[in-house]
Amino acid sequence: GKFYNWMDYGGGDIKSQWPAWKWQQGSSAKGEVVGLGTDVGGMAMCYRRDIFEKAGLPTDREAVSKLWPTWEDYIATGVKFKNANIKGSSWMDGPTIIYRSILGQQPVGIYDADKVVVETNPGVKKAWDLTIDAINKGLSAKIAPWSADWNAGMAKGSFVTLACPSWMMAYIQSQAKDSSGKWDIAAVPGGGGNWGGSFLTLPKQGKNVQEAAKLAKWLVAPEQQAKVFRALGNFPSTVS
Known part of the structure; x- marks a missing residue:
């Protein structure tokens, strides 16, 4: 209730960027999407x-x-x-x-x-x-x-x-x-795993929601995730 639904701000248009499990992590049982994935924690x-x-x-x-x-x-x-x-x-x-x-x-x-x-x-x-x-x-x-x-x-x-x-x-x-x-x-003992990975949200107290949505969608695009990976090591969450 504290966040806008990404499906009302073009989330559905870019859903295919992520694997299903990452998309699901940012979604509610009703299909509302509160977070777009920035990275995963391999x-x-x-x-x-x-x-x-x-x-x-x-x-x-x-x-x-x-x-x-x-x-x-x-x-x-x-x-x-x-x-x-x-x-x-x-x-x-x-x-x-x-x-x-x-x-x-x-x-x-x-x-x-x-x-x-x-x-x-x-x-x-x-x-x-x-x-x-x-x-x-x-x-x-x-x-x-x-x-x-x-x-x-x-x-x-x-x-x-x-x-x-x-x-x-x-x-x-x-x-x-x-x-x-x-x-x-x-390598980590036990053969892989995932811990964390963040999401970008649209809080309802935001004053410039349309502009925030544009910025967030740009930030989570595969090209930006790749740049962050090269600079900092955060592993991309997008498939490509």
């Missing part, structure tokens, strides 16, 4: 190459990817890193990012359509159990994401792995400027 794993080297772990992207085909392997590799006793560096930042990343790989997440399925969904339990296992093995730096400590930790190497959807690259670049070239990117 998953990878960011890691500190320089500190991996100190711990005797491989640093090449492909070699690092082979360390953790599964999340269990990721945790086992974390135990090896912990045993290397690198002062001031933990394997991962904290529980939030790893939990959300594993959850983003499950066929069903916290919701199944409009129902909350936390208690019955084995995918939620899997994400929880793996996260708790990593904590119990002492792999967490106990740092909350999007906190001042987290931002500083990216630069200082307080944690050496960070599950990262594509949009996270720009965040790391902005927070760890002094560590340029030290972060690298490998």
Whole structure:
């Protein structure tokens, strides 16, 4: 009720730009569309190459990817890193990012359509159990994401792995400027997944709705999404 329906502002004319699942995320059960997709959050794993080297772990992207085909392997590799006793560096930042990343790989997440399925969904339990296992093995730096400590930790190497959807690259670049070239990117355990991806809306308090709609449609066009990807790493949500 706080947004205009994109179907009244030419949304239907450009629907084919997106895969069906992305379009559906911005839609209501009644077919109202509140958001046009800007990007998707394909998953990878960011890691500190320089500190991996100190711990005797491989640093090449492909070699690092082979360390953790599964999340269990990721945790086992974390135990090896912990045993290397690198002062001031933990394997991962904290529980939030790893939990959300594993959850983003499950066929069903916290919701199944409009129902909350936390208690019955084995995918939620899997994400929880793996996260708790990593904590119990002492792999967490106990740092909350999007906190001042987290931002500083990216630069200082307080944690050496960070599950990262594509949009996270720009965040790391902005927070760890002094560590340029030290972060690298490998495959995520578990074989892909999606976390996030944003949308542009038309809020009803806007004064220039027609002009806003024109601007938003231009911003989400495939050409602009490709330019943002090249500049910042946000992965395009449009098919072409």
